[in-house]
Amino acid sequence: MSESERSAKLEVSGVSMSYVRDRRRRLVLDRLSLNVMAGEFVTLIGPSGSGKSTLFRLIGGVERPDEGSIRISGREIAGERGHISYMPQQASLFPWMSVAGNISSALTTAGVGAKEAAALASQWLERIGLGDVAKEYPHVLSGGMQQRVSFLRALLMPRDVMCLDEPFAALDALTRAEMQAWLLGLWEAERRSVLFVTHSIEEALTLSDRIYVLSRAPARVLREIRIPFPRPRRADVWKEPEFVRLKEEVLELLQKGAEADHAL
Amino acid sequence: MDNNIWPRRALLPVLTLVGFVLLWQACCALFKVDPWILPAPSSIARNMWEDAPRLSGQLWFTLRLALKGLGLGIAFGVAAALLFHLIPGVRAALSPLIIITQNIPLIALGPLLIVWFGFGILPKLILLVLVCFFPVAWSMLAGLGQAEPHLREYLSMIGATRWEVLRRLELPASLPSFFTGLKMTATYSVTAVIVAEWLGASDGIGHYLVLKSKGYDTAGVFSAIICIVALALAFYGLAALLEKLAIRWRPARRGAAQGGRGA
Numbered sequence: 262m263s264e265s266e267r268s269a270k271l272e273v274s275g276v277s278m279s280y281v282r283d284r285r286r287r288l289v290l291d292r293l294s295l296n297v298m299a300g301e302f303v304t305l306i307g308p309s310g311s312g313k314s315t316l317f318r319l320i321g322g323v324e325r326p327d328e329g330s331i332r333i334s335g336r337e338i339a340g341e342r343g344h345i346s347y348m349p350q351q352a353s354l355f356p357w358m359s360v361a362g363n364i365s366s367a368l369t370t371a372g373v374g375a376k377e378a379a380a381l382a383s384q385w386l387e388r389i390g391l392g393d394v395a396k397e398y399p400h401v402l403s404g405g406m407q408q409r410v411s412f413l414r415a416l417l418m419p420r421d422v423m424c425l426d427e428p429f430a431a432l433d434a435l436t437r438a439e440m441q442a443w444l445l446g447l448w449e450a451e452r453r454s455v456l457f458v459t460h461s462i463e464e465a466l467t468l469s470d471r472i473y474v475l476s477r478a479p480a481r482v483l484r485e486i487r488i489p490f491p492r493p494r495r496a497d498v499w500k501e502p503e504f505v506r507l508k509e510e511v512l513e514l515l516q517k518g519a520e521a522d523h524a525l
Numbered sequence: 526m527d528n529n530i531w532p533r534r535a536l537l538p539v540l541t542l543v544g545f546v547l548l549w550q551a552c553c554a555l556f557k558v559d560p561w562i563l564p565a566p567s568s569i570a571r572n573m574w575e576d577a578p579r580l581s582g583q584l585w586f587t588l589r590l591a592l593k594g595l596g597l598g599i600a601f602g603v604a605a606a607l608l609f610h611l612i613p614g615v616r617a618a619l620s621p622l623i624i625i626t627q628n629i630p631l632i633a634l635g636p637l638l639i640v641w642f643g644f645g646i647l648p649k650l651i652l653l654v655l656v657c658f659f660p661v662a663w664s665m666l667a668g669l670g671q672a673e674p675h676l677r678e679y680l681s682m683i684g685a686t687r688w689e690v691l692r693r694l695e696l697p698a699s700l701p702s703f704f705t706g707l708k709m710t711a712t713y714s715v716t717a718v719i720v721a722e723w724l725g726a727s728d729g730i731g732h733y734l735v736l737k738s739k740g741y742d743t744a745g746v747f748s749a750i751i752c753i754v755a756l757a758l759a760f761y762g763l764a765a766l767l768e769k770l771a772i773r774w775r776p777a778r779r780g781a782a783q784g785g786r787g788a
Contacts, residue, residue, distance in 0.1 A: 321682040343684025353679040357697040357774040366693060370685050398774045418683065 269335075270454035271297040271320070271422045276329030278315055279479075289315045291479035292329065297422060300452040304465040307475030308515060313458045316480070317424050320456070321345055334421050346371070346418035348425045352407035354399035361386060361395040364414045371418040385413055389447070405436040412444060416451060425457045429464065441467055442496040449493045462511045466504055467494070474511055476518045483514050564744040572744040573751065580733070584752050587729040591718040591756070594650055598657020598710060603703075605658060606665035610695070611687075616666075627659050631717065635724040649721040656717040660709040668702025669695045704768035711760035719753055730756075 278290040289312040297303045305313050318324045320331055325340035333344045346367075354363045361382040368378035386395045389409060391402075399407055408428060415423050429437045445468060448455065459465050465472045466488060474483045486507065490498050498504055546566050552558070553565035560568055573580060605623075609616040631652065638648035672694045680690050722731025730749050737745030 317682070322684065323678075323681050342681065345682070345684075347679065347682040349675060349679055349682070351675050353675050355676060355693060355697070357700075357772075358693075367683060370680075370683055370689055400774070424682075 268299045269296045270299050270301075270333065271456060272330075272332040272335075273316070273320070274330050274332075276316070276319060276326045276331060277479075278312070278319060278324070278326050288479035290319075290326070291481050293475075293480055293482060294329075295473050295482060295485075297454050297456050299454055302448060302455045302457065302468055302470045304457045304459060304469040304472040305475055306459060306462065306465045306472055306511065306515075307480060308477050308518065309460065310478055311475045312478050312480040313475065314426060317347075317426050317456075317458070320422070320424060321347060343371075344420060345422045345424050346415040346420040348411050348415040348423070348428045350427045350430050352399070352404070352411040354407055354410060356398060356400060358399075359396050360391065360399055360402070360410055363399060363410060364417060367414045368417055368419075371420055373419065381417055385417060386410075389413060403436075404432055405440055408432065408440060409443065412447075416447070416453065421454060423453050423455045425455060427458050427460065430460065437464075438496075444468070445494060445496065462508050462515075463499060465511070466507055467496070467498055472511070474514045474518075483518060486511070561741045561743050564747060569744050569747045569751070572742075573748045576745070576748065580730075580748060580752060583728060583730045583733045584756065587718055587722065587731065587752075588756065590646070590649060590721070590729065591653070591714050591760070593646075594653025594718060595657055595711065595714040595760070597650060598654045598714065599661050599707065601654055602658040602661025602706070602710070603665060605662040606669060606699075609662070609666055610669040611691070623659070623662075626655050631656070631720045635720060639725050644725050649718070649726070652721045653714060653717050657710045657714050660706040660713065661703065662706075664702040664706030664709075665699050668699030671702070672698035700772055701768075704764065704771070707767070708761055708764045711764040712757045715753060715757040715760060 273296065274294045275292045276290055276294070277288065277292050279286050279288045281287075293316065295303070295305075305316070307313060315324075319326050319339070320333075322338060322340055322342035322344065329339075330337055331339045338344050354360070355366075358366060361379065364382035364386070365375070365378035368381060369375055373381070383392070383395055386392050391406065391409065394401060394406075399410065402410065412425075412428065415425065429440050432440060441464060448468075457465075457468065469488050471488065472486050474486065475481070476483050488507070489503060490501065550566050553563060558565075564572075609619070634655070635648070635652055638651055642648040642651065676694050676698075677690070680694060685693070718729070719731040719734065722729035723735055726732045730752050734746060734749040734753075737743075737749060
Protein backbone atom coordinates (compact mmCIF):
# COMPACT_ATOMS: atom_id res chain seq x y z
CA MET A 262 0.00 0.00 0.00
CA SER A 263 1.37 3.43 -0.88
CA GLU A 264 1.60 6.29 1.60
CA SER A 265 -1.34 8.16 0.10
CA GLU A 266 -3.62 5.13 0.18
CA ARG A 267 -2.83 4.52 3.82
CA SER A 268 -4.04 7.93 4.95
CA ALA A 269 -7.15 7.96 2.74
CA LYS A 270 -10.18 8.08 5.02
CA LEU A 271 -12.70 7.55 2.24
CA GLU A 272 -12.00 5.82 -1.05
CA VAL A 273 -14.69 5.42 -3.67
CA SER A 274 -13.38 3.43 -6.62
CA GLY A 275 -15.14 2.49 -9.83
CA VAL A 276 -18.61 2.85 -8.36
CA SER A 277 -21.57 2.52 -10.74
CA MET A 278 -25.21 2.72 -9.84
CA SER A 279 -28.39 2.60 -11.85
CA TYR A 280 -32.10 2.77 -11.13
CA VAL A 281 -35.03 1.38 -13.01
CA ARG A 282 -37.53 4.10 -13.75
CA ASP A 283 -40.42 3.79 -16.19
CA ARG A 284 -39.16 0.29 -17.00
CA ARG A 285 -35.89 1.71 -18.26
CA ARG A 286 -32.55 1.29 -16.57
CA ARG A 287 -30.93 4.65 -16.00
CA LEU A 288 -27.27 4.89 -15.12
CA VAL A 289 -26.77 7.47 -12.35
CA LEU A 290 -23.11 6.96 -11.44
CA ASP A 291 -20.64 5.79 -14.08
CA ARG A 292 -17.48 4.18 -12.62
CA LEU A 293 -16.97 7.09 -10.26
CA SER A 294 -13.72 7.25 -8.28
CA LEU A 295 -12.71 9.77 -5.63
CA ASN A 296 -11.06 9.93 -2.24
CA VAL A 297 -10.86 12.03 0.91
CA MET A 298 -7.59 12.07 2.88
CA ALA A 299 -7.38 12.36 6.64
CA GLY A 300 -8.22 15.91 7.69
CA GLU A 301 -9.09 16.97 4.17
CA PHE A 302 -12.08 19.04 3.01
CA VAL A 303 -13.23 17.71 -0.37
CA THR A 304 -16.15 19.12 -2.33
CA LEU A 305 -18.27 17.62 -5.10
CA ILE A 306 -19.73 20.15 -7.47
CA GLY A 307 -21.98 19.37 -10.38
CA PRO A 308 -25.29 20.15 -12.02
CA SER A 309 -28.50 19.21 -10.19
CA GLY A 310 -29.53 15.65 -10.70
CA SER A 311 -25.95 14.51 -11.22
CA GLY A 312 -26.33 11.75 -8.69
CA LYS A 313 -24.55 13.37 -5.74
CA SER A 314 -27.26 12.38 -3.32
CA THR A 315 -27.15 8.84 -4.67
CA LEU A 316 -23.43 8.77 -3.98
CA PHE A 317 -24.10 9.88 -0.40
CA ARG A 318 -26.67 7.14 0.08
CA LEU A 319 -24.09 4.63 -1.13
CA ILE A 320 -21.41 5.96 1.21
CA GLY A 321 -23.94 5.94 4.05
CA GLY A 322 -24.65 2.29 3.28
CA VAL A 323 -28.37 2.93 2.75
CA GLU A 324 -27.99 1.48 -0.75
CA ARG A 325 -25.50 -0.88 -2.35
CA PRO A 326 -23.62 0.01 -5.56
CA ASP A 327 -24.02 -2.13 -8.69
CA GLU A 328 -20.24 -2.33 -8.94
CA GLY A 329 -17.12 -0.83 -7.41
CA SER A 330 -15.89 -0.53 -3.87
CA ILE A 331 -16.34 1.99 -1.06
CA ARG A 332 -13.74 1.95 1.69
CA ILE A 333 -13.60 3.93 4.90
CA SER A 334 -10.26 3.86 6.73
CA GLY A 335 -9.23 1.03 4.45
CA ARG A 336 -12.21 -1.22 5.20
CA GLU A 337 -14.82 -2.17 2.59
CA ILE A 338 -18.19 -0.81 3.78
CA ALA A 339 -20.48 -0.99 0.71
CA GLY A 340 -24.01 -1.65 1.98
CA GLU A 341 -22.99 -1.24 5.64
CA ARG A 342 -24.48 1.59 7.68
CA GLY A 343 -23.08 3.49 10.63
CA HIS A 344 -19.67 4.59 9.34
CA ILE A 345 -20.29 8.26 8.58
CA SER A 346 -21.75 11.31 10.22
CA TYR A 347 -24.21 13.26 8.13
CA MET A 348 -25.53 16.78 7.75
CA PRO A 349 -28.50 16.99 5.35
CA GLN A 350 -29.84 20.00 3.47
CA GLN A 351 -32.73 20.46 5.88
CA ALA A 352 -31.50 20.73 9.46
CA SER A 353 -33.53 17.59 10.29
CA LEU A 354 -33.67 18.25 14.01
CA PHE A 355 -36.27 16.23 15.90
CA PRO A 356 -38.97 18.71 17.00
CA TRP A 357 -39.76 16.75 20.19
CA MET A 358 -36.19 16.72 21.48
CA SER A 359 -34.36 19.63 23.03
CA VAL A 360 -31.47 21.16 21.09
CA ALA A 361 -29.00 19.38 23.37
CA GLY A 362 -31.03 16.17 23.18
CA ASN A 363 -30.85 16.21 19.39
CA ILE A 364 -27.07 16.24 19.58
CA SER A 365 -26.60 13.78 22.41
CA SER A 366 -29.04 11.22 20.98
CA ALA A 367 -27.09 11.19 17.69
CA LEU A 368 -23.90 10.65 19.67
CA THR A 369 -25.36 7.63 21.45
CA THR A 370 -26.19 6.14 18.04
CA ALA A 371 -22.47 6.44 17.28
CA GLY A 372 -21.65 4.52 20.45
CA VAL A 373 -20.91 7.37 22.89
CA GLY A 374 -22.16 6.72 26.43
CA ALA A 375 -25.29 8.68 27.42
CA LYS A 376 -23.56 10.71 30.14
CA GLU A 377 -20.59 11.62 28.01
CA ALA A 378 -22.88 12.49 25.08
CA ALA A 379 -24.91 14.90 27.23
CA ALA A 380 -21.73 16.50 28.60
CA LEU A 381 -20.24 16.93 25.12
CA ALA A 382 -23.46 18.42 23.76
CA SER A 383 -23.83 21.05 26.47
CA GLN A 384 -20.12 21.89 26.46
CA TRP A 385 -20.04 22.44 22.69
CA LEU A 386 -23.33 24.31 22.53
CA GLU A 387 -21.83 26.66 25.09
CA ARG A 388 -18.75 26.98 22.93
CA ILE A 389 -20.67 28.00 19.78
CA GLY A 390 -22.77 30.47 21.76
CA LEU A 391 -25.99 28.44 21.88
CA GLY A 392 -25.66 27.45 25.54
CA ASP A 393 -28.79 29.32 26.61
CA VAL A 394 -31.07 27.52 24.14
CA ALA A 395 -29.68 24.04 24.84
CA LYS A 396 -32.83 23.00 26.70
CA GLU A 397 -35.31 24.60 24.27
CA TYR A 398 -37.10 22.83 21.44
CA PRO A 399 -35.48 23.43 18.02
CA HIS A 400 -38.40 25.45 16.60
CA VAL A 401 -37.31 28.49 18.64
CA LEU A 402 -34.10 28.67 16.54
CA SER A 403 -33.73 30.49 13.21
CA GLY A 404 -32.81 28.52 10.08
CA GLY A 405 -29.13 29.43 10.37
CA MET A 406 -29.00 28.47 14.05
CA GLN A 407 -30.69 25.14 13.31
CA GLN A 408 -27.99 24.44 10.72
CA ARG A 409 -25.30 25.22 13.29
CA VAL A 410 -26.81 22.65 15.62
CA SER A 411 -27.05 20.19 12.73
CA PHE A 412 -23.38 20.76 11.86
CA LEU A 413 -22.30 20.37 15.47
CA ARG A 414 -24.27 17.12 15.65
CA ALA A 415 -22.32 15.81 12.65
CA LEU A 416 -18.99 17.14 13.91
CA LEU A 417 -19.27 15.52 17.34
CA MET A 418 -20.18 12.06 16.12
CA PRO A 419 -16.99 10.01 16.41
CA ARG A 420 -17.00 8.78 12.83
CA ASP A 421 -14.18 8.81 10.29
CA VAL A 422 -15.93 10.78 7.54
CA MET A 423 -18.40 13.67 7.66
CA CYS A 424 -20.79 13.92 4.71
CA LEU A 425 -22.41 17.33 4.23
CA ASP A 426 -25.16 17.36 1.60
CA GLU A 427 -25.77 20.97 0.41
CA PRO A 428 -26.15 22.10 4.01
CA PHE A 429 -26.57 25.81 3.21
CA ALA A 430 -28.76 25.59 0.10
CA ALA A 431 -31.92 26.61 1.95
CA LEU A 432 -30.40 29.69 3.62
CA ASP A 433 -30.53 33.29 2.41
CA ALA A 434 -27.33 34.77 0.92
CA LEU A 435 -26.27 36.72 4.01
CA THR A 436 -26.85 33.86 6.43
CA ARG A 437 -25.10 31.57 4.00
CA ALA A 438 -21.93 33.70 3.92
CA GLU A 439 -22.00 33.90 7.72
CA MET A 440 -22.40 30.13 7.99
CA GLN A 441 -19.50 29.51 5.59
CA ALA A 442 -17.16 31.66 7.67
CA TRP A 443 -18.40 30.00 10.87
CA LEU A 444 -17.95 26.50 9.47
CA LEU A 445 -14.53 27.37 8.10
CA GLY A 446 -13.33 28.49 11.53
CA LEU A 447 -14.75 25.48 13.35
CA TRP A 448 -13.53 22.98 10.78
CA GLU A 449 -10.01 24.40 10.64
CA ALA A 450 -9.78 24.00 14.42
CA GLU A 451 -10.98 20.37 14.25
CA ARG A 452 -9.66 19.16 10.88
CA ARG A 453 -12.10 16.32 10.25
CA SER A 454 -12.29 14.48 6.92
CA VAL A 455 -15.19 16.08 5.06
CA LEU A 456 -17.03 15.23 1.86
CA PHE A 457 -19.14 18.26 0.94
CA VAL A 458 -21.72 18.72 -1.80
CA THR A 459 -22.73 22.10 -3.16
CA HIS A 460 -24.09 23.88 -6.23
CA SER A 461 -22.18 27.04 -5.43
CA ILE A 462 -18.75 27.42 -7.06
CA GLU A 463 -17.76 30.19 -4.61
CA GLU A 464 -18.68 28.02 -1.66
CA ALA A 465 -16.61 25.14 -3.02
CA LEU A 466 -13.57 27.35 -3.66
CA THR A 467 -13.81 29.11 -0.29
CA LEU A 468 -14.05 26.00 1.86
CA SER A 469 -12.24 23.15 0.11
CA ASP A 470 -8.79 21.66 -0.19
CA ARG A 471 -9.83 19.83 -3.33
CA ILE A 472 -12.90 19.78 -5.54
CA TYR A 473 -14.24 17.22 -7.95
CA VAL A 474 -16.27 18.64 -10.84
CA LEU A 475 -18.93 16.12 -11.86
CA SER A 476 -20.74 15.76 -15.16
CA ARG A 477 -24.45 15.44 -15.66
CA ALA A 478 -25.98 12.02 -15.05
CA PRO A 479 -24.51 9.49 -15.44
CA ALA A 480 -21.98 11.22 -13.21
CA ARG A 481 -18.27 10.99 -14.00
CA VAL A 482 -15.43 13.07 -12.60
CA LEU A 483 -14.75 15.79 -15.22
CA ARG A 484 -11.79 17.24 -13.36
CA GLU A 485 -10.11 17.19 -9.98
CA ILE A 486 -8.88 20.62 -8.85
CA ARG A 487 -6.55 21.29 -5.94
CA ILE A 488 -7.34 24.63 -4.29
CA PRO A 489 -4.05 26.46 -3.64
CA PHE A 490 -5.13 28.98 -0.98
CA PRO A 491 -3.36 28.52 2.36
CA ARG A 492 -4.99 27.58 5.66
CA PRO A 493 -6.25 29.08 7.87
CA ARG A 494 -8.25 30.52 5.04
CA ARG A 495 -9.63 34.05 5.05
CA ALA A 496 -13.34 34.41 4.32
CA ASP A 497 -12.51 37.09 1.71
CA VAL A 498 -10.36 34.74 -0.34
CA TRP A 499 -12.75 35.48 -3.24
CA LYS A 500 -10.84 38.73 -3.81
CA GLU A 501 -7.76 36.81 -5.05
CA PRO A 502 -7.19 36.80 -8.84
CA GLU A 503 -6.53 33.05 -8.67
CA PHE A 504 -10.02 32.59 -7.19
CA VAL A 505 -11.58 34.28 -10.21
CA ARG A 506 -9.52 32.14 -12.58
CA LEU A 507 -10.55 28.91 -10.83
CA LYS A 508 -14.17 29.99 -10.82
CA GLU A 509 -14.03 30.52 -14.58
CA GLU A 510 -12.44 27.12 -15.03
CA VAL A 511 -15.14 25.34 -13.05
CA LEU A 512 -17.93 27.31 -14.70
CA GLU A 513 -16.59 26.44 -18.13
CA LEU A 514 -16.41 22.75 -17.21
CA LEU A 515 -19.98 22.74 -15.95
CA GLN A 516 -21.22 24.56 -19.06
CA LYS A 517 -19.36 22.20 -21.35
CA GLY A 518 -20.90 19.30 -19.53
CA ALA A 519 -24.32 20.81 -20.14
CA GLU A 520 -23.59 21.40 -23.84
CA ALA A 521 -22.37 17.86 -24.34
CA ASP A 522 -25.64 16.79 -22.85
CA HIS A 523 -27.62 18.92 -25.31
CA ALA A 524 -25.56 17.60 -28.22
CA LEU A 525 -26.78 14.12 -27.40
CA MET B 526 -53.47 34.88 26.54
CA ASP B 527 -55.22 31.55 26.74
CA ASN B 528 -57.17 32.57 29.84
CA ASN B 529 -58.53 35.73 28.24
CA ILE B 530 -59.79 34.05 25.12
CA TRP B 531 -61.35 31.01 26.70
CA PRO B 532 -64.39 32.56 28.45
CA ARG B 533 -65.31 34.54 25.35
CA ARG B 534 -65.15 31.44 23.18
CA ALA B 535 -67.20 29.49 25.72
CA LEU B 536 -69.83 32.21 26.10
CA LEU B 537 -71.82 31.44 22.95
CA PRO B 538 -72.23 27.66 23.43
CA VAL B 539 -73.09 28.16 27.12
CA LEU B 540 -75.76 30.73 26.22
CA THR B 541 -77.24 28.36 23.63
CA LEU B 542 -77.40 25.58 26.19
CA VAL B 543 -79.03 27.78 28.84
CA GLY B 544 -81.53 29.07 26.27
CA PHE B 545 -82.39 25.51 25.26
CA VAL B 546 -83.07 24.46 28.86
CA LEU B 547 -85.21 27.53 29.50
CA LEU B 548 -87.24 26.87 26.34
CA TRP B 549 -87.76 23.25 27.40
CA GLN B 550 -88.93 24.34 30.86
CA ALA B 551 -91.30 26.90 29.34
CA CYS B 552 -92.79 24.38 26.90
CA CYS B 553 -93.43 21.82 29.66
CA ALA B 554 -95.22 24.46 31.77
CA LEU B 555 -97.11 26.01 28.85
CA PHE B 556 -98.43 22.82 27.23
CA LYS B 557 -98.79 20.91 30.52
CA VAL B 558 -96.79 17.94 29.20
CA ASP B 559 -97.18 14.75 31.26
CA PRO B 560 -93.98 14.14 33.24
CA TRP B 561 -93.78 10.49 32.09
CA ILE B 562 -93.59 11.70 28.47
CA LEU B 563 -91.23 14.64 28.95
CA PRO B 564 -90.31 15.85 32.44
CA ALA B 565 -89.33 19.51 32.87
CA PRO B 566 -85.66 20.25 33.55
CA SER B 567 -86.61 21.34 37.05
CA SER B 568 -88.17 17.97 37.87
CA ILE B 569 -85.13 16.16 36.41
CA ALA B 570 -82.92 18.28 38.66
CA ARG B 571 -85.15 17.48 41.66
CA ASN B 572 -85.01 13.78 40.84
CA MET B 573 -81.23 13.91 40.60
CA TRP B 574 -81.00 15.72 43.92
CA GLU B 575 -83.30 13.28 45.71
CA ASP B 576 -81.69 10.21 44.17
CA ALA B 577 -78.12 11.57 44.47
CA PRO B 578 -76.70 8.87 46.80
CA ARG B 579 -77.92 6.05 44.57
CA LEU B 580 -76.96 7.84 41.32
CA SER B 581 -73.45 8.59 42.53
CA GLY B 582 -72.98 4.98 43.65
CA GLN B 583 -74.09 3.72 40.23
CA LEU B 584 -71.96 6.32 38.49
CA TRP B 585 -68.91 5.23 40.48
CA PHE B 586 -69.53 1.62 39.46
CA THR B 587 -69.84 2.60 35.79
CA LEU B 588 -66.78 4.82 35.98
CA ARG B 589 -64.61 1.99 37.32
CA LEU B 590 -65.79 -0.43 34.65
CA ALA B 591 -65.27 2.15 31.90
CA LEU B 592 -61.75 2.93 33.13
CA LYS B 593 -60.84 -0.76 33.24
CA GLY B 594 -62.16 -1.32 29.72
CA LEU B 595 -60.58 1.85 28.42
CA GLY B 596 -57.19 0.99 29.94
CA LEU B 597 -57.25 -2.50 28.48
CA GLY B 598 -58.51 -1.19 25.14
CA ILE B 599 -55.71 1.38 24.91
CA ALA B 600 -53.11 -1.24 25.85
CA PHE B 601 -54.43 -3.61 23.17
CA GLY B 602 -54.69 -0.76 20.67
CA VAL B 603 -51.10 0.39 21.14
CA ALA B 604 -49.83 -3.20 21.08
CA ALA B 605 -51.78 -3.91 17.88
CA ALA B 606 -50.50 -0.72 16.21
CA LEU B 607 -46.88 -1.60 17.05
CA LEU B 608 -47.33 -5.21 15.94
CA PHE B 609 -48.90 -4.19 12.63
CA HIS B 610 -46.28 -1.54 12.07
CA LEU B 611 -43.20 -3.58 12.93
CA ILE B 612 -44.08 -6.95 11.42
CA PRO B 613 -45.01 -6.68 7.75
CA GLY B 614 -47.82 -8.97 6.67
CA VAL B 615 -49.58 -9.05 10.03
CA ARG B 616 -51.66 -6.06 9.06
CA ALA B 617 -52.83 -7.56 5.78
CA ALA B 618 -53.50 -10.89 7.46
CA LEU B 619 -55.52 -9.60 10.40
CA SER B 620 -57.31 -6.50 9.12
CA PRO B 621 -60.35 -8.37 7.70
CA LEU B 622 -60.98 -9.98 11.08
CA ILE B 623 -60.62 -6.69 12.88
CA ILE B 624 -62.88 -4.84 10.46
CA ILE B 625 -65.49 -7.55 10.99
CA THR B 626 -65.40 -7.14 14.78
CA GLN B 627 -66.01 -3.43 14.27
CA ASN B 628 -69.08 -4.05 12.12
CA ILE B 629 -71.00 -6.38 14.43
CA PRO B 630 -73.61 -4.31 16.29
CA LEU B 631 -72.93 -4.15 20.03
CA ILE B 632 -76.53 -5.10 20.70
CA ALA B 633 -75.97 -8.38 18.86
CA LEU B 634 -72.51 -9.08 20.22
CA GLY B 635 -73.37 -8.38 23.88
CA PRO B 636 -75.88 -11.18 24.39
CA LEU B 637 -73.55 -13.63 22.62
CA LEU B 638 -70.71 -12.71 24.93
CA ILE B 639 -72.99 -13.24 27.91
CA VAL B 640 -73.97 -16.67 26.59
CA TRP B 641 -70.30 -17.57 26.20
CA PHE B 642 -68.78 -15.97 29.27
CA GLY B 643 -71.62 -15.61 31.79
CA PHE B 644 -72.79 -12.56 33.71
CA GLY B 645 -69.45 -11.67 35.31
CA ILE B 646 -67.13 -8.83 34.40
CA LEU B 647 -65.36 -10.76 31.62
CA PRO B 648 -67.94 -10.39 28.80
CA LYS B 649 -68.27 -6.68 29.62
CA LEU B 650 -64.54 -6.16 29.46
CA ILE B 651 -64.32 -8.04 26.16
CA LEU B 652 -67.05 -5.85 24.72
CA LEU B 653 -65.30 -2.70 25.93
CA VAL B 654 -61.92 -3.75 24.61
CA LEU B 655 -63.41 -4.57 21.20
CA VAL B 656 -64.90 -1.09 21.03
CA CYS B 657 -61.99 0.83 22.55
CA PHE B 658 -58.94 -0.68 20.91
CA PHE B 659 -59.90 0.07 17.32
CA PRO B 660 -59.72 3.90 17.15
CA VAL B 661 -56.46 3.88 19.09
CA ALA B 662 -54.89 1.14 16.96
CA TRP B 663 -55.94 2.59 13.63
CA SER B 664 -55.00 6.21 14.24
CA MET B 665 -51.72 5.30 15.90
CA LEU B 666 -50.85 3.00 13.02
CA ALA B 667 -51.43 5.86 10.57
CA GLY B 668 -49.25 8.12 12.73
CA LEU B 669 -46.39 5.62 12.89
CA GLY B 670 -46.23 5.52 9.11
CA GLN B 671 -46.41 9.27 8.65
CA ALA B 672 -43.10 10.26 10.25
CA GLU B 673 -41.25 12.95 8.29
CA PRO B 674 -39.32 11.32 5.42
CA HIS B 675 -36.27 13.57 5.81
CA LEU B 676 -35.92 12.63 9.49
CA ARG B 677 -36.20 8.97 8.51
CA GLU B 678 -33.53 9.50 5.85
CA TYR B 679 -31.25 11.21 8.39
CA LEU B 680 -31.55 8.30 10.80
CA SER B 681 -30.78 5.72 8.15
CA MET B 682 -27.78 7.73 6.94
CA ILE B 683 -26.22 7.76 10.41
CA GLY B 684 -26.98 4.06 10.80
CA ALA B 685 -29.62 4.19 13.54
CA THR B 686 -31.06 0.81 14.59
CA ARG B 687 -34.72 -0.15 14.06
CA TRP B 688 -35.34 0.41 17.77
CA GLU B 689 -33.77 3.88 17.64
CA VAL B 690 -35.94 4.80 14.64
CA LEU B 691 -39.02 3.67 16.55
CA ARG B 692 -38.18 5.42 19.79
CA ARG B 693 -36.66 8.61 18.43
CA LEU B 694 -38.86 9.18 15.37
CA GLU B 695 -41.92 7.01 14.87
CA LEU B 696 -43.34 6.93 18.40
CA PRO B 697 -43.12 10.69 19.03
CA ALA B 698 -44.37 11.40 15.50
CA SER B 699 -47.39 9.16 16.12
CA LEU B 700 -48.43 10.88 19.36
CA PRO B 701 -50.76 13.47 17.76
CA SER B 702 -52.64 10.70 15.90
CA PHE B 703 -52.63 8.52 18.99
CA PHE B 704 -54.40 11.26 20.94
CA THR B 705 -56.93 11.78 18.15
CA GLY B 706 -57.77 8.09 18.54
CA LEU B 707 -57.72 8.32 22.32
CA LYS B 708 -60.27 11.16 22.36
CA MET B 709 -62.60 9.10 20.15
CA THR B 710 -62.13 6.00 22.26
CA ALA B 711 -62.70 7.89 25.49
CA THR B 712 -66.24 8.83 24.46
CA TYR B 713 -67.00 5.47 22.79
CA SER B 714 -66.03 3.67 25.98
CA VAL B 715 -68.83 5.35 27.92
CA THR B 716 -71.45 4.37 25.35
CA ALA B 717 -70.09 0.83 25.28
CA VAL B 718 -70.11 0.44 29.03
CA ILE B 719 -73.75 1.56 29.17
CA VAL B 720 -74.67 -1.07 26.56
CA ALA B 721 -72.75 -3.70 28.52
CA GLU B 722 -74.59 -2.80 31.72
CA TRP B 723 -77.90 -2.62 29.89
CA LEU B 724 -77.46 -6.18 28.70
CA GLY B 725 -76.66 -7.75 32.01
CA ALA B 726 -75.61 -6.12 35.23
CA SER B 727 -76.94 -5.58 38.70
CA ASP B 728 -75.22 -2.21 39.11
CA GLY B 729 -74.15 0.82 37.15
CA ILE B 730 -75.84 3.69 35.35
CA GLY B 731 -76.79 1.38 32.48
CA HIS B 732 -78.66 -0.87 34.89
CA TYR B 733 -80.28 2.17 36.56
CA LEU B 734 -81.40 3.30 33.11
CA VAL B 735 -83.10 -0.06 32.44
CA LEU B 736 -84.94 0.00 35.78
CA LYS B 737 -86.15 3.56 35.32
CA SER B 738 -87.30 3.12 31.75
CA LYS B 739 -89.18 -0.08 32.63
CA GLY B 740 -90.93 1.81 35.42
CA TYR B 741 -91.83 4.74 33.12
CA ASP B 742 -89.84 7.01 35.42
CA THR B 743 -88.79 9.36 32.63
CA ALA B 744 -87.19 11.87 35.00
CA GLY B 745 -84.97 9.00 36.21
CA VAL B 746 -84.08 8.12 32.61
CA PHE B 747 -83.06 11.71 31.96
CA SER B 748 -81.04 11.77 35.17
CA ALA B 749 -79.12 8.75 33.90
CA ILE B 750 -78.61 10.37 30.49
CA ILE B 751 -77.17 13.48 32.11
CA CYS B 752 -74.74 11.35 34.12
CA ILE B 753 -73.69 9.47 30.99
CA VAL B 754 -73.10 12.62 28.96
CA ALA B 755 -71.17 14.20 31.84
CA LEU B 756 -69.00 11.09 32.11
CA ALA B 757 -68.28 11.09 28.36
CA LEU B 758 -67.39 14.79 28.43
CA ALA B 759 -65.10 14.26 31.42
CA PHE B 760 -63.32 11.41 29.63
CA TYR B 761 -62.87 13.53 26.52
CA GLY B 762 -61.58 16.43 28.58
CA LEU B 763 -59.12 14.20 30.37
CA ALA B 764 -57.80 12.84 27.05
CA ALA B 765 -57.45 16.38 25.68
CA LEU B 766 -55.60 17.45 28.84
CA LEU B 767 -53.21 14.49 28.56
CA GLU B 768 -52.58 15.43 24.94
CA LYS B 769 -51.65 18.95 25.96
CA LEU B 770 -49.28 17.66 28.63
CA ALA B 771 -47.65 15.09 26.34
CA ILE B 772 -47.18 17.22 23.21
CA ARG B 773 -45.39 20.34 24.31
CA TRP B 774 -42.97 20.69 21.40
CA ARG B 775 -45.43 22.24 18.96
CA PRO B 776 -45.00 25.99 18.52
CA ALA B 777 -47.77 27.68 20.46
CA ARG B 778 -50.93 28.33 18.44
CA ARG B 779 -49.20 29.24 15.22
CA GLY B 780 -49.64 27.06 12.14
CA ALA B 781 -47.62 23.88 12.28
CA ALA B 782 -44.85 25.39 10.17
CA GLN B 783 -41.87 23.57 11.62
CA GLY B 784 -43.04 20.93 14.03
CA GLY B 785 -45.56 18.18 13.51
CA ARG B 786 -48.39 18.79 11.09
CA GLY B 787 -51.74 19.42 12.69
CA ALA B 788 -54.03 16.42 12.96
